[in-house]
Amino acid sequence: MSTAARAYVHGLVEENLGLPKGVIGSEDLPADLVDHITSAVRGKTSREAGSPLVEQELNEFLLEVKRYSLERDGFFVWKARWPEARPFAACLTHDVDNIEHTRRHILSTRRRFGAGDLILGLLGLRSLYRNIGLVAGEEGRKGFRSSFFLLTSNYSLSDLVPSITPLEEDGWEIGLHGDFGTHDSLEKMSEAVEKFQTATGSSPAGVREHYLRFDFEKTWQIMESVGFAYDTSVGARDSLGFPLGFSTPFHPPTHDWSSMKILEIPLVLMDTTLWGYLKLEEQEGMAEVERMIERVRKVGGLFTLLWHQEAIRMRGGRLYPKILEKLAKMDCFVSSGIGVASWWESRSVPLVREGHEYKFRGTPPPGLRLHLEYSQGRRPRVEGGDLVATQRGNLVKVNSGEFSLRVE
Numbered sequence: 001m002s003t004a005a006r007a008y009v010h011g012l013v014e015e016n017l018g019l020p021k022g023v024i025g026s027e028d029l030p031a032d033l034v035d036h037i038t039s040a041v042r043g044k045t046s047r048e049a050g051s052p053l054v055e056q057e058l059n060e061f062l063l064e065v066k067r068y069s070l071e072r073d074g075f076f077v078w079k080a081r082w083p084e085a086r087p088f089a090a091c092l093t094h095d096v097d098n099i100e101h102t103r104r105h106i107l108s109t110r111r112r113f114g115a116g117d118l119i120l121g122l123l124g125l126r127s128l129y130r131n132i133g134l135v136a137g138e139e140g141r142k143g144f145r146s147s148f149f150l151l152t153s154n155y156s157l158s159d160l161v162p163s164i165t166p167l168e169e170d171g172w173e174i175g176l177h178g179d180f181g182t183h184d185s186l187e188k189m190s191e192a193v194e195k196f197q198t199a200t201g202s203s204p205a206g207v208r209e210h211y212l213r214f215d216f217e218k219t220w221q222i223m224e225s226v227g228f229a230y231d232t233s234v235g236a237r238d239s240l241g242f243p244l245g246f247s248t249p250f251h252p253p254t255h256d257w258s259s260m261k262i263l264e265i266p267l268v269l270m271d272t273t274l275w276g277y278l279k280l281e282e283q284e285g286m287a288e289v290e291r292m293i294e295r296v297r298k299v300g301g302l303f304t305l306l307w308h309q310e311a312i313r314m315r316g317g318r319l320y321p322k323i324l325e326k327l328a329k330m331d332c333f334v335s336s337g338i339g340v341a342s343w344w345e346s347r348s349v350p351l352v353r354e355g356h357e358y359k360f361r362g363t364p365p366p367g368l369r370l371h372l373e374y375s376q377g378r379r380p381r382v383e384g385g386d387l388v389a390t391q392r393g394n395l396v397k398v399n400s401g402e403f404s405l406r407v408e
């Protein structure tokens with residue numbers, strides 16, 4: 001393994017686990033972990049993708065570093081992964097592939113719909129495939145926000161945009177759904193971004209490729225060069241879970257293993273995989289959704305969900321409110337793509353040790369918590385923050401940039 005690759009993984013691990021700068025060196029990383037991460041981010045994983053195996057390895061490594069630090073220093077501090085130290089997170093996203101179909105299409109797929117919708121749809125009194133408002137309404141009732149990714153070629157953007165601008169003002173994100181060809185052509189991608197800008201008046205921060213088309217050699221580079229803040233295309237169409245072995249965001253590597261600016265938010269579950277590829281019944285589909293949420297929860301990861309807005313009135317698709325209901329009952333951070341990306345970037349503010357004190361080099365985001373463990377007899381001193389004992393251990397609430405922590 002090259003030094004550059006190891007240094008890249010070192011950066012990824014430090015950020016992922018929220019470690020203070022310099023607590024581990026790149027030589028401390030287990031060879032297996034380095035190997036698994038470098039293969040994953042080059043798209044060369046061939047292992048069973050149903051479980052977040054790399055994420056488990058990352059968490060085991062955190063335990064090891066903790067054990068070692070407690071022994072050596074008598075305490076260990078690290079950044080919580082999610083706001084308010086919530087145990088896991090969910091990222092809600094919707095690709096907008098179609099917003100209408102012909103009557104003939106509705107008739108040929110009539111079994112998908114309930115009687116009321118079908119009649120109104122056939123009479124032209126209800127649009128069965130144009131459900132952005134309906135989806136956002138369900139989310140809004142739970143206090144959630146999400147991302148809608150729009151194609152620039154399949155429908156008139158200028159028609160659609162006026163109806164979604166109010167949503168955007170209310171915290172929903174409108175991103176680009178990359179049309180065919182954009183994943184491996186800078187020219188096509190630039191064209192799509194330009195069309196998007198013309199129709200919406202702003203640049204898209206997030207992108208997802210149509211059909212999750214992705215080339216590990218090219219796609220991130222293309223997205224990076226047109227200035228996306230994040231992508232969320234890396235996932236599998238025909239299976240659920242974790243093709244990379246982990247669910248949390250990361251900065252992809254360049255060809256020579258520098259870290260890119262763009263953030264990747266791996267996709268965990270797409271609705272059409274349940275029905276189109278796995279041919280599941282509704283109840284089985286819901287059970288799979290719950291199983292994946294549980295797997296993510298166990299590793300403290302990110303459940304990134306793609307639910308097509310056009311399917312929300314259909315059998316299968318109509319489960320979406322139930323999923324929201326489930327997430328609302330769980331202790332988790334729920335946000336849009338840009339919400340997750342912004343959190344992740346702001347959380348990466350370096351936590352550094354200066355003499356006997358830990359401080360931030362930069363401004364920590366509201367909601368940031370530190371985990372703190374210390375041996376008996378040690379006394380933590382916090383300034384610009386509060387130390388709170390919880391069921392899940394000691395948490396330090398960070399209140400200001402003047403924050404400092406020392407353990408005597």
Ligand SMILES: [Zn+2]
Pocket residue numbers: 095096097177209210211
């Ligand atoms: Zn699509």
